[in-house]
Amino acid sequence: MDELMIQYALLFSSLTLFFAWFLTKKVIVPNIARKNFPPSPPKLPIIGNLHQLGSLPHRSLRLLAQKHGPLMLLHFGSTPVLVVSSADAARECMKTHELDFADRPRVDIVKQIFYNMKSLISFPYGEYWRQLKTILVHQLLSYKRVQSFNVIRSAFGRKHSENELGKKFLMAIAEGQKMLINLSIGEFVPWLSWTNRLSGFNYRIEKVVKQMDESLNELIQEHLDNGLKTSRGEEAKDETNREYFLDVLLNIYNDNIAGASIDMDGIKALIKDIFGAGTETTMIVLEWAMTELLRHPKVMKKLKIEVREILNGKLDITFDDLEKMNYLKAVIKETLRYHPPVGLIPREVRQDVKIMGYDIGAGIVVIINVWAIGDDPERFEPDRFFNSSVDFKGLHYQFIPFGGGRKICPGIGFAMETVKLVLANLVHKFDWELPDGAKGEDIDMSEVRALTVPRKNPLLAVAAPCYF
């Protein structure tokens, strides 16, 4: 009997082994083998390629791409990540297969910050995303409104951009952004997600989300208590009558604007979109533009001459004046190419797709390395854009500081008018130099790792007023 049992056991294990071998050889392996995945650098157990990201991922990923090619498959923990590093590859993803690449990665922390992804940035491509985009583009950022808003204080109003409540909200946004870049290992290796609780990561994120929510609720309540403004994009006569983004959104919520609808979480998520995506990016362009002007005195001089000639002794700058400043536009474009504020654009693949002969599976996270794609990363030269038709509106894939395809940044007009206006004013009204007789080449050019790519240390410069 015992012998029979042993024979049964042997037969059973042999059958199991044969079945496993058959599955691996004939079913699973051929399926994988038939797939043509993009090249991958070697990875470590558990963390995958996370250790290769370094302190400035846009730079480390460019170095890796120079070795492994414009489409690379990395692993952040167990999460597969496709890295796109050439204009041709970006065109394939953002234009040819636009819809297949139109989602953002579904990271837990993003879900928490954006009310279960109810924001334009995070919501999967589809009907709700289209509704939010229509509200943002047609109600908040239309050309008429861009001109009628006081561009800097347009979200809540002057009072809130300077008072405690506004500051508290901005601090919570900054903290949330920091947490988004310092994602814990638990986000990439699901079976290690318990470490998020242990390390206090979950607690910190809950605290930040609560802070943002509380300050948003207070801001909304104040706007409701003070009566909503309904200037409908007309130029308001004074600050007290000006209609801000929040008024527009609350009017849509109250059904005062035909053809649009939004719920309260949607309003709050959209406000976070505007602050998260719109304020720091714009500031970063301005700071890098001033840095490059101080490093390149000839460029500064040429810009000053253009601005002052067009203004011809006039103090205030109008939108029409800005339109004529072609060298100013070239300086800003070159700054966006050389220091793209969003160095890495995150996307997620919606369904299996073939790109440049490679098989890319649904659910794979995609990173488009905007900085690596903008060629000639060693030279700042605005003249390359002077009288050139290359633009950032998503048609020229070698220059995509605002992204491309349907997910292209909806704030381009708003951002560009702000940057042009502020930069033109800075060079028109002041002469600039570095402190203590320092030279351009002494400026510290270090970048810091963030969701965006800002200067590591603030730029210090001395302004002397110009008299007309």
Ligand code: HEM
């Ligand atoms: C110089 C300033 C700015 C830069 C460089 C910038 C860059 C970008 C980039 C690269 C994307 C991703 C696009 C893609 O996936 O293809 C994006 C998305 C976005 N930006 Fe901007 N942005 C700027 C200013 C603004 C402003 C001022 C606003 C709003 C007032 C804004 C709102 C958004 C939103 C809502 C999205 C998400 C769009 C979506 O996912 O459908 N951005 N931006």
